[in-house]
Amino acid sequence: MVSITVENLTAGYGKYIVLKNLSFKHEGPGLIQVLGPNGAGKTTLLRTILGLIKPMEGRITINGEDVTGNPSRVGKYVGYVPQTTGLSEPDYPLTVMELIECCYVLRKPWPRMLVKSREKERIMKILEMVGLPREVWDKNFWDLSGGQKQRGYLARALVHDPLILLMDEPFSNIDPNGRVDLAELIGKLSRNKLVIATSHDPMLLLKYTTKILLVNRETYVYGSPEEVLRKDIAEKIYGKAVLEVREHIHIIDSHR
Numbered sequence: 642m643v644s645i646t647v648e649n650l651t652a653g654y655g656k657y658i659v660l661k662n663l664s665f666k667h668e669g670p671g672l673i674q675v676l677g678p679n680g681a682g683k684t685t686l687l688r689t690i691l692g693l694i695k696p697m698e699g700r701i702t703i704n705g706e707d708v709t710g711n712p713s714r715v716g717k718y719v720g721y722v723p724q725t726t727g728l729s730e731p732d733y734p735l736t737v738m739e740l741i742e743c744c745y746v747l748r749k750p751w752p753r754m755l756v757k758s759r760e761k762e763r764i765m766k767i768l769e770m771v772g773l774p775r776e777v778w779d780k781n782f783w784d785l786s787g788g789q790k791q792r793g794y795l796a797r798a799l800v801h802d803p804l805i806l807l808m809d810e811p812f813s814n815i816d817p818n819g820r821v822d823l824a825e826l827i828g829k830l831s832r833n834k835l836v837i838a839t840s841h842d843p844m845l846l847l848k849y850t851t852k853i854l855l856v857n858r859e860t861y862v863y864g865s866p867e868e869v870l871r872k873d874i875a876e877k878i879y880g881k882a883v884l885e886v887r888e889h890i891h892i893i894d895s896h897r
């Protein structure tokens with residue numbers, strides 16, 4: 642069983658406050674979508690949960706353990722798929738396979754043994770599961786396309802079988818066919834993990850969604866999709882960019 646509690650979180654950069662007094666909790670597997678306009682603080686929230694940003698106030702507990710501002714404690718529970726920008730990637734050569742193996746070995750207790758063949762099989766299964774074709778496994782990771790890199794990051798995040806998966810805009814570099822496959826995969830993962838994913842399009846993952854956190858800096862709403870995806874509520878966060886078409890909420894002009 643997995644649980645996360647975020648209590649009265651105030652976080653930002655230096656004295657610059659991005660999120661103020663934000664609280665939510667969730668118990669059990671499922672999918673929490675984090676939605677909000679550009680600059681709302683979605684990435685800031687994920688980085689704070691990861692312990693990379695120390696909050697000015699508040700507390701984050703995972704399975705009852707206080708992990709606030711402590712990336713190594715968080716790492717026991719959480720896998721992270723960052724947003725891929727295609728810019729400023731490291732230029733050291735590492736194949737896809739090597740990258741995933743390295744991340745796996747780094748998480749092993751000391752003395753760190755090389756990856757055994759059984760473990761290698763597991764890594765290969767994960768690469769297949771995330772939809773990375775065999776022909777790219779021996780390619781330099783940094784030469785992959787944006788979408789392929791994103792799948793590689795997902796494989797890296799899954800290799801330790803974490804209880805919680807944090808995904809920052811998982812669809813941003815994925816083509817339309819790939820989006821359907823990735824949405825299905827996220828849905829499947831959310832059956833036994835807690836997935837927390839930021840997004841600009843609530844519809845892609847809606848049928849798998851347990852809770853939605855609509856956030857815009859110091860304002861937020863947390864609840865089930867039925868409670869949150871209402872025009873009056875979405876307008877509090879997005880203003881006039883919200884369009885209601887039949888029973889669906891669409892957010893226009895929300896991304897880049």
Ligand SMILES: Nc1ncnc2c1ncn2[C@@H]1O[C@H](COP(=O)(O)OP(=O)(O)OP(=O)(O)O)[C@@H](O)[C@H]1O
Nearest residue numbers: 654657659677678679680681682683684685686839
């Ligand atoms: N390292 C940083 N130092 C200072 N300010 C930052 C830093 N990173 C982000 N910010 C600021 O914090 C605010 C929230 O940014 P954040 O990246 O969390 O938003 P977001 O909701 O993820 O946006 P997007 O949808 O555009 O990815 C923005 O005003 C941004 O300029």
